Amino acid sequence: MATKKMFLGEEFLPTRWYNLNADFPTPMPPPLHPGTGQPPGPEDFAPIFPMNLVEQEMTPDRWVDIPEEVLDIYRIWRPTPLYRADRLERALGAPVKIFFKNEGVSPAGSHKPNTAVAQAYYNKAFGVKRLVTETGAGQWGSALSFACQLFELECKVFMVRVSFEQKPYRRSMMATWGASCMPSPTDTTEAGRKILAADPDSPGSLGIAISEAVEEAVARDDARYSLGSVLNHVMLHQTVIGLEAKKQMEALGETPDVVVGCAGGGSNFAGLAFPFVADKVAGQQIQVIAAEPASCPTLTRGPYAYDFGDTNQTTPLLPMYTLGHDFVPAPIHAGGLRYHGMSPMVSHSVKTGLVEAQSYDQIRAFEAGVLFARTEGFISAPETCHAIAAVVQVARQAKEEGKERTILFNWSGHGLVDMAAYDAYLSGKLAPYQLPEEEIQRALAAIESLPKLG
C-alpha cells in the first residue's frame, strides 16, 4: 500500500504568495468610497490598516515574496500534509480519488493562522503595538492571539457575547496566548454603549463587534484593526495552501479535476482554489466549487452588488455577492460561514464563471462530517463539513455517470473545539434549514439605494 499521507519537506513550502488579481481575464470592479462614490485611496485605509498591508490589498503584482520572519513561523506547522482519503473513497464506492489538505495541524487548529501570522508581522514591521479584531465563533480570534503572541504584539478581541458564553474553550485559548478577549457589546466603546443603552442584555452580533473593534483601533495611533477574511490581502496570504497542494499533487503525479472548499468570507476556499483557478484561466479543464450553507447562501442567492462589509456601514462599499449588510443569519453551528457578504475576489471568480457555488443544508454537512470521521478518523470543523458534503455529491454524481474524477478539497480545520455541534446533530436536535425567500427579499431591501453592479 502506498504512503497515505504526504508529510513533506521544506521544499514544498512556497516562498511567494499568489495574487489572482494579476490573472483575472476581466479586472475586478474597484471598491467605492461611500461618501464620494469614487475608489478609495490608500490614505482612506491608513487609520485602520498599516500601509504595507494596504499596498498588498491594492497590488496588481502576480507574486508577493513571503518575508523570512513569516516563513519561520509557518514552519511550525507548514507544509501541511496532503492526504489521500482512501477509506472515504471505499465507503462511497465511486470511481474517484479524493485528496485533502489538512490545515487543522496548525496550533490554532485551522487555516486562519496563515494570514494572522502575516498580518501580525506587517503590523509589527510598521511599528504597530496593538491589534484589535472581532470574532464570532472564535477561530479567527484565537488565530490572531497566537500570531500576536509570537510577534510580541498586544491583542484585543471583541467576541460576540453569545459565543463568548457558549464557547468558553476558544476564549481560554485566546487567554493562553496572552490576548484580552471581551464579550461584545462592551461599555468601553461608543458603539457598544449605544447598543447596551437600548438593550442591556444584547447577545451581540458580528456587526456590532466589528464596529467596536474598528472604533478602538482608530482611537490609538499605535493600534490597528485586523480582519480574518474577505479582503484581498487575506486571500493572498491563504494561497500558501493551494501552492503547497499543487506541488504535493505534482509530486504524486496527480492533477485534480475538481477543487472544493467551503466559503463563508472566502479565505480558506480562495487559499486552496486560486492557484488552480489560475490554471483554469490558462485553459486547463477544472471544476472549482465553493460550498456554502443553505442558511446563509450568499453566492447562490444573493445579487452581485455593492455593499458594506459591516452592519454599521463603516467600511468602503465592496463589489460582492451579498444578502445585504442587515442580514442576520440563523444561529447555525458553522459560525465561520455566517457572513452576509463574500470576498470580492471570490465573488468576481463566481461572476466570471471561473468558480461555481453550491449550497448545503447543515444536516447534509454533518452527515458528511460524521462519514468522514468514521472513515478517515479526523473530526472536521462544522464549516469544513460543508466542503465534505460537496465532495460526497461530486463522488455520487461520478458514480452515476461512471466517470473517473480526481477531487482535491480543503480540510480547513478540526472540530475538537466545536463538539457541541456534533452532539446536537447526533442527538437529532438539528433541523434542516432553508432560508425563507421573504427573508432574503427583506434583507436585500437594505442595499436597494446603493450603487449597482453589472
Added chain:
Amino acid sequence: MATKKMFLGEEFLPTRWYNLNADFPTPMPPPLHPGTGQPPGPEDFAPIFPMNLVEQEMTPDRWVDIPEEVLDIYRIWRPTPLYRADRLERALGAPVKIFFKNEGVSPAGSHKPNTAVAQAYYNKAFGVKRLVTETGAGQWGSALSFACQLFELECKVFMVRVSFEQKPYRRSMMATWGASCMPSPTDTTEAGRKILAADPDSPGSLGIAISEAVEEAVARDDARYSLGSVLNHVMLHQTVIGLEAKKQMEALGETPDVVVGCAGGGSNFAGLAFPFVADKVAGQQIQVIAAEPASCPTLTRGPYAYDFGDTNQTTPLLPMYTLGHDFVPAPIHAGGLRYHGMSPMVSHSVKTGLVEAQSYDQIRAFEAGVLFARTEGFISAPETCHAIAAVVQVARQAKEEGKERTILFNWSGHGLVDMAAYDAYLSGKLAPYQLPEEEIQRALAAIESLPKLG
C-alpha cells in the same frame, strides 16, 4: 535557518514494536494470582483479553512485528513530527537543545491510539465483536472509540460520571466515532447497582468504572475488556513513538542526553523512553526522567509492592510502585495522571535505576505549559505540561551548571479539549497541592496484608 519540523517519510515508521522485557538486566517479578499466590497462566486472562494479546503480555521476545493492518492505520498520522523547540530554548536562555515528539497529531489528539488501534486489530482477529473499557477524563475512551470504528467493532465506554458531566466534548467525540458511552455507575451492572443502592448520586470513580467494564466484558463470549495503560502489551505498542524518534534524531545527527515523559499509568512515558532505556542498558550515558504529579506521586512516594490494579481487587497482583488500590487522588486537571499504581515495566525501570522519577505540582506544570504555548504555539494537554515542567527544570539546571544538554521529550497530546484547566490556572483558581503525608500513610494501609517485594 534549518527546518524546524521533521515531517518525515514512511521510512521512519517502525515495522516492529520493541519489548524492554528482553533487555532488563534483572528480570521483572511476575504478577501473582491473588487466590493461589502463584503467577497467573494465560488461561486466567482468557475471559478478559483475547489470547493473542495475552501472548504479547507475556512474551520474552525483543521484537514483535506490527501487523500490516495496524501499520495501515498508523499511517493516518504516523510518523509523527519531531520538532526542535527553538523558541522555548531562547526563552529559557539555557545551553540546551530541546526536541519534542508531537503525538497530538493523531485523530484523537494524543498517543493513546497507538495501542487502541493495535488492541482493536488483535481483538478483531481473535473474533471479538465488542470491546468494553472505562475512561476517566476521556482521552482513552475516545481513542478506543476511534480504533473500534475503523475495525468495525462495537465499543462501549463506562465514563466516570463526574467527567461525563464535566467533559461533554470527549463524550461527543466518542459518539461521533460510533461508540456508546455511559456515565458510571450505571444500573446495567451488578457493580454499578451496588454503588447506586448505597449512594444514588455517586459521582463515580475509575475503580468503579473498571469493575463495570470488566463485568460487562466477561458476561459475553464475543466481548472483551481493553485497558489503555499499565500492562506490558500497552507499553509494547507505544514504543513506536521512541523507535521513530530515535531514527529521526539519528537523521538529524543528534543524540539525547536526557529523555522525558509524563507518567500516570506509564504508557506515553514508556513509549518514548524504552528504546532509549535499551541504549542505557547497553552502556550509553543517558538520563531518563518520568514526571508525575505531586498530587498522585506514585513513583516518588509509593513503595514498590504487590497491589491490585483496581479498587475492587479483581485484577492479578501487579509488582509496581503504588499508593494503595484504595487511594483516591485529588481531582486535579491532569486526569490521565490520576492512577494509584504504575506500569510494572516502568516501576521495574525505576527500581533498577534505569529511570528516575520526579514530581511536579500542577501550578508548575501549567506555568510550563503556558510558556510552551507562548513560545512554540501549541497548547499542551494538562498531563503533558508535567513533562514540560521537567524539561524546564533540566534546562535551568544546565544553565546553572553551564553544561550543554540535548533534551528529548514526549509531547503526548494537545489540550484543546481541556481548556477549562487553563481557564482555572489563568484565572488564579488553581492552588498548589502537595499530598499530605498522613493521606499517603492511610492509603498504604490497604496493601499491608499483600505479598511484599524486595
